[in-house]
Amino acid sequence: MQMKSHVDNARDLGRGKKILGFDMDGVVIDNAELKLRVAKSLGINLSPMQTPAEIIKKIVPSDLLRRLQLAIYCNPMISIEAPLMPGIVKLLDDINSAKIPYLLISRRLEPSIAIDLLKKRGIWPKYFNESNAFFVVEPIEKNIKAKELGVTHYVDDETKILSVLADVPNKFLFDHLNVFPASDNYIKIASHEELAKYFLG
Numbered sequence: 567m568q569m570k571s572h573v574d575n576a577r578d579l580g581r582g583k584k585i586l587g588f589d590m591d592g593v594v595i596d597n598a599e600l601k602l603r604v605a606k607s608l609g610i611n612l613s614p615m616q617t618p619a620e621i622i623k624k625i626v627p628s629d630l631l632r633r634l635q636l637a638i639y640c641n642p643m644i645s646i647e648a649p650l651m652p653g654i655v656k657l658l659d660d661i662n663s664a665k666i667p668y669l670l671i672s673r674r675l676e677p678s679i680a681i682d683l684l685k686k687r688g689i690w691p692k693y694f695n696e697s698n699a700f701f702v703v704e705p706i707e708k709n710i711k712a713k714e715l716g717v718t719h720y721v722d723d724e725t726k727i728l729s730v731l732a733d734v735p736n737k738f739l740f741d742h743l744n745v746f747p748a749s750d751n752y753i754k755i756a757s758h759e760e761l762a763k764y765f766l767g
């Protein structure tokens with residue numbers, strides 16, 4: 567049997583020290599139905615497969631997309647209707663049980679509206695609260711915040727976000743509709759059950 571080097575030992579010790587990061591929209595919250603409904607009210611018929619942020623922006627003209635985004639993320643009456651992504655509560659419970667630190671980094675422009683929604687869905691303050699939820703504006707700020715907090719694993723539903731997370735070693739694309747290609751830059755995940763294998767494994 568081979569002796570373990572100091573480097574191996576250090577790596578083994580470091581291996582247990584995960585810090586998990588979550589994006590909010592498209593990962594914790596499922597806005598797909600809201601997008602379909604608001605798009606329809608603007609005269610655009612979308613399919614569920616066209617609702618991910620990076621797909622919808624190629625289909626909906628920018629002025630209408632702006633109106634759709636304002637309705638879904640900045641109108642408290644509409645935003646509040648979005649449901650949770652299936653499986654997220656079980657995953658957060660299991661992460662809590664495993665005592666692995668985790669946090670939220672979101673680009674919501676109106677954090678108070680985001681927090682009201684998380685409260686309504688029973689997620690705030692039980693799982694996310696002022697101690698582990700962070701709101702930033704630009705994509706690159708997600709990397710700055712993740713680095714500052716020592717995030718080792720981050721899950722997002724946008725490839726462009728994952729592409730700027732240079733300081734996060736493990737990147738996961740939440741793609742429950744299976745509309746994005748595989749990439750060397752991330753691991754594609756179809757559900758929170760599947761994500762649990764990486765976040766808890």
Ligand SMILES: [Mg+2]
Pocket residue numbers: 589590591592593722723724
């Ligand atoms: Mg998102």
